[in-house]
Every structure is written in structure tokens, then in C-alpha cells.
Amino acid sequence: MRKRTIPRWRAEATPLLGLCGASLVMALLMTVAMLGLVFSYGLGLFWQKRIVHFQLRDGSRWLGEVWSRETVQDPTTGRPVRRIALHHGNRDLWGTAFRWIDEADVVRQEYPPDAVRIERLAWGPAFGQPRRVWAGDRPLIDPVDVRDPVWQELFASVHQDRRVLQDVEGQIDAVNDRLERVRRRELRLRHRSVSDPSAWAALQAEKARWEGVYGILALRRAALMERLQQYVLEVAIADGTALRIPLAQIVTVIPANRMSLGERIRLYAQRYWALITENPREANTEGGIFPAIFGTVSMVLIMSLAVVPVGVMTALYLREYARQSWLTRVIRIAVNNLAAVPSIVYGVFGMGFFIYTIGTAIDQTFYPWMAPTPVFGTGGLLWASLTLALLTVPVVIVATEEALLAIQPEIRHGARALGATQWQTVRHVILPAATPGVLTGLILAIARATGEVAPLMLTGVVKLAPDLPIDDRFPFIHLERKFMHLGFHIYDVGFQSPNVDAAQPMVYNTTLLLLVIVVVLNLTAIHLRNRVRRLYHQGAL
Amino acid sequence: MQRGDAQDRALPRPLTPDHQHPIPKPSSVGVMTVHSARSSVTVPLGEVVPAAVEPTPMRVSEERYVLTPIPDPVFDIQHLSLYYGEKPALIDISFQIPRHQITAVIGPSGCGKSSFLRCLNRLNDLIDGSHIEGRVLLDGQDIYAPSMDVNELRRRVTLVFQKPNPFPKSIYDNVAFGPRIMGIRQRAVLDEIVERSLRQAALWDEVKDRLHASALQLSGGQQQRLCIARALAVDPEVLLMDEPCSALDPIATGKIEDLMVSLKENYTIVLVTHNMQQAGRVSDYTAFFYMGYLIEYQRTTDLFTHPRVRQTEDYITGRFG
Numbered sequence: 013m014r015k016r017t018i019p020r021w022r023a024e025a026t027p028l029l030g031l032c033g034a035s036l037v038m039a040l041l042m043t044v045a046m047l048g049l050v051f052s053y054g055l056g057l058f059w060q061k062r063i064v065h066f067q068l069r070d071g072s073r074w075l076g077e078v079w080s081r082e083t084v085q086d087p088t089t090g091r092p093v094r095r096i097a098l099h100h101g102n103r104d105l106w107g108t109a110f111r112w113i114d115e116a117d118v119v120r121q122e123y124p125p126d127a128v129r130i131e132r133l134a135w136g137p138a139f140g141q142p143r144r145v146w147a148g149d150r151p152l153i154d155p156v157d158v159r160d161p162v163w164q165e166l167f168a169s170v171h172q173d174r175r176v177l178q179d180v181e182g183q184i185d186a187v188n189d190r191l192e193r194v195r196r197r198e199l200r201l202r203h204r205s206v207s208d209p210s211a212w213a214a215l216q217a218e219k220a221r222w223e224g225v226y227g228i229l230a231l232r233r234a235a236l237m238e239r240l241q242q243y244v245l246e247v248a249i250a251d252g253t254a255l256r257i258p259l260a261q262i263v264t265v266i267p268a269n270r271m272s273l274g275e276r277i278r279l280y281a282q283r284y285w286a287l288i289t290e291n292p293r294e295a296n297t298e299g300g301i302f303p304a305i306f307g308t309v310s311m312v313l314i315m316s317l318a319v320v321p322v323g324v325m326t327a328l329y330l331r332e333y334a335r336q337s338w339l340t341r342v343i344r345i346a347v348n349n350l351a352a353v354p355s356i357v358y359g360v361f362g363m364g365f366f367i368y369t370i371g372t373a374i375d376q377t378f379y380p381w382m383a384p385t386p387v388f389g390t391g392g393l394l395w396a397s398l399t400l401a402l403l404t405v406p407v408v409i410v411a412t413e414e415a416l417l418a419i420q421p422e423i424r425h426g427a428r429a430l431g432a433t434q435w436q437t438v439r440h441v442i443l444p445a446a447t448p449g450v451l452t453g454l455i456l457a458i459a460r461a462t463g464e465v466a467p468l469m470l471t472g473v474v475k476l477a478p479d480l481p482i483d484d485r486f487p488f489i490h491l492e493r494k495f496m497h498l499g500f501h502i503y504d505v506g507f508q509s510p511n512v513d514a515a516q517p518m519v520y521n522t523t524l525l526l527l528v529i530v531v532v533l534n535l536t537a538i539h540l541r542n543r544v545r546r547l548y549h550q551g552a553l
Numbered sequence: 554m555q556r557g558d559a560q561d562r563a564l565p566r567p568l569t570p571d572h573q574h575p576i577p578k579p580s581s582v583g584v585m586t587v588h589s590a591r592s593s594v595t596v597p598l599g600e601v602v603p604a605a606v607e608p609t610p611m612r613v614s615e616e617r618y619v620l621t622p623i624p625d626p627v628f629d630i631q632h633l634s635l636y637y638g639e640k641p642a643l644i645d646i647s648f649q650i651p652r653h654q655i656t657a658v659i660g661p662s663g664c665g666k667s668s669f670l671r672c673l674n675r676l677n678d679l680i681d682g683s684h685i686e687g688r689v690l691l692d693g694q695d696i697y698a699p700s701m702d703v704n705e706l707r708r709r710v711t712l713v714f715q716k717p718n719p720f721p722k723s724i725y726d727n728v729a730f731g732p733r734i735m736g737i738r739q740r741a742v743l744d745e746i747v748e749r750s751l752r753q754a755a756l757w758d759e760v761k762d763r764l765h766a767s768a769l770q771l772s773g774g775q776q777q778r779l780c781i782a783r784a785l786a787v788d789p790e791v792l793l794m795d796e797p798c799s800a801l802d803p804i805a806t807g808k809i810e811d812l813m814v815s816l817k818e819n820y821t822i823v824l825v826t827h828n829m830q831q832a833g834r835v836s837d838y839t840a841f842f843y844m845g846y847l848i849e850y851q852r853t854t855d856l857f858t859h860p861r862v863r864q865t866e867d868y869i870t871g872r873f874g
């Protein structure tokens with residue numbers, strides 16, 4: 013008789029094991045599929061493709077980047093048709109930036125070496141072949157080659173001017189801020205029933221002074237604008253007609269068909285860098301998403317500052333102080349179930365409680381002269397953060413309670429047996445031992461809060477907030493300001509924008525960045541927890 | 554002088570099925586204790602739960618012997634009963650603990666020794682659902698009186714736990730914990746207290762080079778000695794030690810025993826031990842607990858040489874328990 017050995021996996025195979033394995037594989041597959049989608053699109057969309065020129069059977073010509081290719085059924089003949097989605101830009105001319113082209117219609121296809129993609133401040137990218145540069149009504153560089161130092165010199169100096177212009181605009185902003193403050197003080201003075209002519213006069217003098225400054229700055233701006241507007245780049249678009257683009261409007265000119273691999277990689281990195289450091293343009297479909305990143309992170313930080321003390325104190329009370337009874341059990345169950353309340357409900361609650369009740373009360377008490385303009389009585393960073401804190405506090409409570417439960421009663425009693433009061437025991441023994449558990453709760457809370465959108469829409473997120481909640485103007489932290497958020501940005505750009513196709517890179521990359529931020533915040537918290545744990549085991553806490 | 558003659562010793566009556574449940578329900582506990590210079594006998598009275606409800610081979614002797622009075626008692630325990638919920642863990646304990654002596658508490662596992670120690674500094678207050686009856690007088694003052702400052706009491710009467718329970722802090726911080734919460738902040742004073750306490754607990758030489766390492770890195774026996782040092786650091790009047798040597802080797806055990814004997818001059822020590830030899834070696838008085846009852850309390854030499862109660866004799870000669 014021959015001895016047969018059964019492989020270990022078959023010897024141990026049971027239906028349950030199979031099910032467990034299958035579930036694991038399912039979970040992994042779903043995660044990998046989602047991440048794969050986000051990464052492949054998000055990372056791919058910034059790669060500069062070559063610019064292609066199509067001549068179609070009907071004589072029309074198109075210049076642009078091939079976005080995607082697909083095969084569809086012709087509705088009349090039922091035969092498969094291969095077609096191309098072409099990103100031809102120039103939305104100012106044609107109203108759209110994309111079109112479908114049947115591959116069968118293409119008569120000629122070529123890659124003109126001098127074709128460029130021009131990123132503009134408005135109207136999205138333009139595609140064309142540069143012809144000449146005008147200074148006013150006389151040609152300055154003719155013909156122009158964007159790799160030519162002369163062009164590059166001119167473009168750099170225009171850029172310089174534009175930076176100066178931006179600077180001036182920043183100063184104008186600051187003056188406007190001053191004027192707004194003066195206006196508020198006026199309102200405040202007027203609100204007081206006693207009249208104070210000297211203060212009023214002082215205010216008027218200050219106002220006049222700032223208005224004078226404003227006038228000077230406005231003149232400078234006008235002069236700069238005029239100078240910038242005089243240089244115009246003329247490009248031939250696909251059908252050969254001329255398109256004139258003021259240099260002041262141009263962000264970059266990319267000679268996509270003459271780039272080396274290194275240049276493409278650099279461009280890719282630059283685009284990514286711009287994405288995370290710049291302000292949005294073009295209804296958020298272009299430019300960067302820095303304000304949204306900033307808003308998301310500051311919201312999560314403020315939420316953490318609120319949720320940890322409240323959650324820890326609640327858990328401490330429930331575990332260390334309250335007598336365990338049916339009441340604490342009911343509270344515990346209620347807290348656990350709070351985690352299942354739909355987040356929009358929290359949004360409604362936050363709006364009703366924080367904004368309309370507390371915010372309005374603050375306005376009535378501290379800013380009565382601003383009426384009817386709300387200060388805190390409207391959505392803002394503080395209220396959104398507090399709403400999210402409310403949403404995540406059950407997580408922190410549960411995690412802290414678990415940590416407290418894991419501390420052996422002997423340790424607690426050991427401190428009490430030496431005459432320590434309840435508070436001394438909590439402060440010096442219980443809390444240090446529970447800190448890693450608290451941080452675990454915080455990690456979970458951050459993960460949940462970063463991805464939450466619905467409650468924010470009711471409590472302070474907007475699609476475009478030009479002013480960051482933290483800046484260089486007194487009092488530096490403006491918790492009442494509205495803010496931008498990555499999650500809302502995805503919804504807004506992906507589903508509310510007039511130009512959904514053009515927004516695609518933005519949507520995928522915003523998602524990617526949101527994931528990255530969640531991971532970074534979590535890693536920070538995990539690092540902190542490990543540090544605390546190490547300190548704790550070294551007895552240094 | 555307090556030794557009874559052989560005929561003084563009441564022989565256990567043959568047990569009837571009625572007496573098979575040793576611990577009656579609290580409501581049914583009616584106990585009569587007769588204290589005298591020679592002997593005291595406690596007889597449980599009243600209704601007794603039938604054997605069918607809870608068959609158990611263990612029986613509590615109806616004989617009791619409690620030596621009383623004791624000269625200069627620190628603790629005077631009067632009719633102390635302790636309940637965890639409805640369940641009694643100690644039943645009508647009455648005896649006195651002498652000052653500046655070592656009193657050993659012996660008895661089989663689960664007889665209530667640890668519970669008893671916790672009664673002496675009100676640590677049972679921390680256990681939800683526990684309550685006591687009777688009185689515990691510390692220097693004539695009822696420690697369960699509402700006017701008692703419990704934290705102050707626990708500083709005066711400190712407990713070293715059965716399981717080593719160092720705080721997850723450094724060795725130094727463990728020992729300095731008590732002084733610190735008493736408000737001592739000066740580094741020099743703390744250093745001095747830490748060194749003295751660790752020396753007393755026979756741990757100094759082993760840890761003097763790593764005072765700021767975590768206490769959790771110490772071995773079980775070292776942790777136990779650290780806990781003793783931690784208790785000594787608050788300079789208590791009474792030291793309650795719950796099996797302090799259970800995790801120690803003979804050498805460390807010897808050191809702790811020496812420590813106890815030397816501490817006797819200034820401290821009162823109540824020692825729970827499973828080790829008869831240890832009780833015999835170090836203690837002056839010994840109390841034998843059985844299933845929540847105090848069966849016998851005598852001078853140690855008498856208890857071990859001439860136990861008055863049959864059950865005590867059975868226990869110390871190893872016939873049961």
C-alpha cells in the first residue's frame with residue numbers, strides 16, 4: 013500500500029476556512045480595485061501626451077490630445093464603431109473642450125512638431141501652433157519659436173510683471189481689509205447710542221487715508237495691466253485661423269511634441285506641485301487645491317482638539333467615577349449607537365445648534381453692530397469642526413473606555429492603597445496608561461472625519477473660499493471663516509462643474525490627495541502613539 | 554497561661570446534614586460569641602440552608618478560640634462581616650491586632666484573608682457592591698465613621714498586594730509616588746526616601762544603577778519587593794502584607810522576613826501567608842481563617858504547638874485545606 017500525504021492546506025480545509033479566505037480575498041480585491049482606479053487615473057492624467065492633428069473626411073481639422081479611445085455600437089447599423097475622445101481645448105472658441113471623432117472619419121493624422129499646449133488663466137488650455145508675438149499692433153518676434161531664448165526672455169519678464177501685479181493686488185487686498193475694519197468700527201460707533209464726534213472724525217480721517225492708498229495702488233495696477241496686455245501671442249489653431257492670447261493670460265507654453273522624457277517628467281512633477289500649492293482657477297477645474305488641503309487639515313486638527321478632551325473626560329467619568337448601573341449601561345449603548353446616526357443628521361444638528369443657537373447668541377452678544385451680517389451665526393470652520401467632533405466623539409469614548417477597561421484594577425487599587433485620591437490616581441496612573449488607547453481612538457476619529465462631506469455642506473464648506481482660515485492678518489486664526497475641503501471639492505468639481513471632462517484630472521487627484529492626507533494624518537497619530545507607548549514602557553510617562 | 558488543657562478543647566460535634574452548609578445567608582446569620590480570657594466560642598444560630606441546595610464537603614468547625622484581650626491593640630475588630638453583593642466573604646470577625654507586633658493570617662485559599670486586609674484600610678470601598686457590618690477601630694477610632702479621612706487612613710495603613718502591581722512607571726517614580734502625592738517635591742528628600750525604602754525592601758543593590766528604567770522590566774520577585782518599598786515610602790503605621798514572599802526565592806524571602814522583624818520596632822505588620830514555617834518564624838500572633846470565619850486566634854507559638862480547635866490542628870498539620 014502506498015502512503016499518501018495530504019497537503020496541509022487540504023488537510024485543514026473546512027467550509028468555514030474557505031469562506032474566511034474568500035471574504036478576505038473579496039475585501040482585498042475591492043480595496044485594490046478602488047486604489048488601483050484612483051491611482052492609475054490620478055497619476056496618469058498629469059502626464060503630458062503628444063499633440064495630434066486630425067484631418068477628417070468632411071474637411072474639418074482638429075488639434076489636441078487623445079483623451080481615450082473606445083468601441084461603441086452604431087445605433088443605426090449596429091456595427092461596432094471605434095471612436096476617439098479628443099481634448100481640443102480652446103473652449104473660448106467652441107464652447108466645449110472635448111469631442112468624439114470616429115476613427116473611420118480620420119483621413120490624416122500627424123504630430124506637428126511646433127504644436128503647443130498653452131495653459132491659460134481663463135478658458136482652459138489652448139492648442140495651436142505659435143506664429144508671432146505682437147507688441148501692441150506691431151509684430152515683436154516673427155516668427156516665434158517657444159524654444160527660442162528671445163521668447164523665453166520676454167515670457168520671463170512678463171511673468172515678472174505679473175508677479176508684481178499679484179503683489180500689488182495683495183496690497184490692495186490688505187487695504188480693503190483695513191477699510192473693512194474701519195467700516196466695522198463705524199458700525200460699532202453708530203450702534204452705540206452716545207455720539208462721539210472726535211472718534212468719528214478720527215475714523216473718517218483713517219478711512220480717507222486708506223482710500224488714498226487704495227487710489228495709488230489702483231493706478232499702479234492699471235498701469236501694470238496695460239503693460240501686460242500689450243504683448244500678445246498669436247497662434248494658428250487647427251484650421252489655420254489665428255487666435256490671439258495676451259501673454260498676461262498665459263501660465264505656461266508646453267511644446268508637447270518636442271519634449272524629451274526628462275522634460276516630461278519635470279513637467280509632471282511641476283503639475284503635481286502646482287496642484288498642491290496653488291489656488292484653484294476656472295471654477296476649480298484648474299489650478300491647485302491648496303486651500304482645500306489647508307481647510308481639510310485645519311478642520312481635522314481643530315476637531316481633534318475638541319474631540320479628545322470631551323471623549324476622554326466622558327469615558328473617564330463613565331469608567332472611573334460613575335457607579336456602574338443600568339444608567340451607565342444605557343448611556344454606553346446610546347453612545348455606541350450614536351456612531352450609526354447618518355452624518356447628515358449631525359450636519360442638521362450642527363447647523364441648528366452651533367450656527368443658529370450658539371452662533372446667533374455670540375453675534376447678538378459680541379457683534380450687535382454687524383447686524384444683519386452674521387459673523388458666527390453662519391457656517392464656518394469652527395462650527396464644522398465641532399460638528400465633526402460630535403460625530404466622532406463616540407469613537408474616542410469607546411476606544412478610551414476599552415483602554416481604561418484594560419488597566420488592571422490592581423494598578424488602580426495600588427495607587428489608592430497608598431492614599432492617592434481618585435483624581436491623583438486618574439491623573440498620574442490611569443491617564444498615562446490609557447493614552448495609547450486614546451490615540452487609537454483619535455486615529456479612527458481622524459479617518460472618519462477626513463472623509464466626511466455631508467455634514468460640512470451644512471456647516472461651513474464652500475466651493476471657493478479665497479481667504480484661508482489662518483493668515484497674517486489679526487487675529488491670525490479666523491475660525492468663523494468659511495473654508496474649502498477636499499471631499500466637498502471632489503463632489504463639486506466632479507458633479508457640479510460646467511466642464512466635467514476637463515475636471516477629471518482634478519477629481520482623481522483630489523481623491524488621491526485626500527487618501528494621502530488621511531494616511532499622513534494617521535501615520536502621524538500612529539507615530540505619536542508608538543512614541544507614547546515606548547515612553548510608557550520605559551516608565552517615562 | 555492562655556493555653557487550654559486538653560479537656561478544655563471542645564471536641565467537634567458530629568456533623569448533621571443540617572450543618573453541611575458552612576456559610577448561612579446573611580439574613581440568617583445570627584452569631585453568639587463568648588469572649589473570655591481563656592476561650593471564646595462562636596456558635597452560629599438560626600436557620601441553615603439544607604445540604605441539597607449546595608452540597609459541599611467543607612464544614613466550618615463550631616468551635617472557636619479567640620485570645621482576648623490583647624495588650625495595646627492597634628486594631629480592634631468588632632463583629633466585622635463583609636459582603637460582596639449578597640455573598641458573605643467574612644462573617645462576624647472579632648479580634649484585636651497588637652501594636653508593633655507581627656500578626657499572621659493563615660487559612661486555605663479563598664477563606665477571606667485578602668478581603669480581611671482590605672477591610673483594614675477600606676480598600677473594599679472601591680469594589681462596587683461590597684459592604685461591611687460591624688466596626689473596625691484604629692487606635693480607638695472607627696475607621697468606617699463618616700468623619701474618617703479615607704486617603705489619610707490608607708496612608709497610615711498601607712497594603713502590599715498579593716499580586717505585584719508596580720505602576721507602569723520608572724522604578725524611581727514608583728517608590729516616589731506616595732511621597733509625591735503627599736506633596737513632597739524636593740528632589741533631595743525624594744532621593745533619600747527612595748534609597749531608604751529600596752534598601753529596606755532589599756532591592757537597592759539590584760536596581761541602584763537603573764532607577765529610571767521601567768518597573769515592568771523587573772522580575773516578579775523584584776516587582777514584589779518594589780511594591781514593598783513603595784509602601785514603606787509613605788511611612789505608614791501599619792503595613793498590611795498579602796503574601797509578600799509568594800514570588801520570592803529563599804534568599805529574598807529571608808531578606809523580607811528579616812525586614813519584617815526589623816520593622817516591628819516602629820510598624821505594626823499584618824501578614825497573610827500560606828507558608829506555615831514563615832508564620833511560625835516571624836509572627837507573634839496568628840489568626841486562622843476558614844471560609845470567612847475566624848476559627849482561632851492565639852500567640853503564634855501556642856497556635857502552632859497547642860491549637861485549641863481541632864480544625865486549626867487539621868489545617869496546620871496538613872490534614873486538609
Ligand SMILES: Nc1ncnc2c1ncn2[C@@H]1O[C@H](COP(=O)(O)OP(=O)(O)OP(=O)(O)O)[C@@H](O)[C@H]1O
Pocket residue numbers: 637642660661662663664665666667668669680715
Ligand atoms: N471583588 C470581589 N468580588 C466578589 N467576590 C470576591 C471579590 N474578591 C474576593 N471575593 C470572594 O471572597 C472570598 C474570599 O476571597 P479572598 O481573596 O479574600 O481569599 P483569600 O483568602 O485571599 O484567598 P487566597 O489565599 O487564594 O488569596 C472568595 O470566595 C472570593 O471569591
Ligand SMILES: [Mg+2]
Pocket residue numbers: 666667668715795
Ligand atoms: Mg488572597
